[in-house]
Amino acid sequence: MDVNEKYFSNITSRERAIFEGAITMGALFHQFVGTPVNKDSKESLENAIKESLELQPAIEKVDAKIDLDRLNDTLSDFEYTSLSGDMLDIRIHTKVDNVKAIIRIEFIEELNYPLMYVEDIEEL
């Protein structure tokens, strides 16, 4: 069976690039939010996020940054906090056929919450 033909012929390459990145972004959010983190463990968590997400279909590259300043604001007396959506600054780069897209999550001050959106999308 050709999965692409059977299940994805009703959407364009552009739409598929958005679809795969958005699935991965939604998954990331609920997979890692809540993990204990502080400035010493930040890097290992960023690496795990990056390396696990890059395994998924259509994902070319992932830039994962945990915002240290937001992290420090919420440190408890135990000197660590739980990773929250507000701390995430992540770009998921997808490629489907000749289309590349970047799905982004970042905290938007004006909205006071972390927004997921399509930062860039282009046909090569």
Added chain:
Amino acid sequence: MDVNEKYFSNITSRERAIFEGAITMGALFHQFVGTPVNKDSKESLENAIKESLELQPAIEKVDAKIDLDRLNDTLSDFEYTSLSGDMLDIRIHTKVDNVKAIIRIEFIEELNYPLMYVEDIEEL
């Protein structure tokens, strides 16, 4: 600030309908997979999945079904199992402007894994 204008003017209503449904589908997967479940608790879990996902932006309706037969196959001696992706049969209905989309996850025998795809999308 107009969020839609600032962050979503680079994609069409059709693409946005796919984007929002895919975010929610990815999130669902990692939020609920792993939850203990058996035939008695199945309905309460389906309800919680449905009601929590319907809160999210652009989501009109969610049909959430946990496949009982797949569930019974994996029951441990303690008479329950952990919810896995294989058991999910879910449709997320999104609406953005005049576009309606259905994002689906279901186990595909031929692939031997649960596939997420755009089951239907149409302009009204």
Added chain:
Amino acid sequence: MDVNEKYFSNITSRERAIFEGAITMGALFHQFVGTPVNKDSKESLENAIKESLELQPAIEKVDAKIDLDRLNDTLSDFEYTSLSGDMLDIRIHTKVDNVKAIIRIEFIEELNYPLMYVEDIEEL
């Protein structure tokens, strides 16, 4: 193989009652935190928490309450929020042989975080 004899003979019934309740409490926290919730969906989420946790070994009963006031404080413009540890008020009742224990999580104002502790433990 007698699992209890092989793996649990080094701890008392009292210790086992604490162990099983604590495993379940830790699991609960990371399973459900992050789920979208508002006042309309609160009850279905409480039910799903209760019914899924009660499936686990040694768990007699679970009282799951999501604190509505804490919930309302954090409602976003979209009229829902993500379940956080601060909102949880949960008692997990365990029974191992003749010992009953209650493992509790509740938000403690003085500490400014949700504390997990053994609320009560007694031999019958």
Added chain:
Amino acid sequence: MDVNEKYFSNITSRERAIFEGAITMGALFHQFVGTPVNKDSKESLENAIKESLELQPAIEKVDAKIDLDRLNDTLSDFEYTSLSGDMLDIRIHTKVDNVKAIIRIEFIEELNYPLMYVEDIEEL
């Protein structure tokens, strides 16, 4: 307020060492199960598990190993799998006052599931 006196004076140091390790073990399970993983990303995920868990109260050290053989068995056509409880081989070392405990999860062939238990506990 003395948290230990107010909330933990009803249990012994031995019981507390078990309690804290079990909370962390339960949390770990639901935090990381489901993460995409293969042999290349295994190490970054083990590191993230280890470093995040070591932040929690009373946790001295964590040995986190993902079982590669179990992993290879379940690799999909996309060359990765989702982390499952069956692949976890983890020891959480706790210390409370003069008591040290090791909480373990490992897959037990005879039981056909991953068991959590107290591997060792001793007063110094």
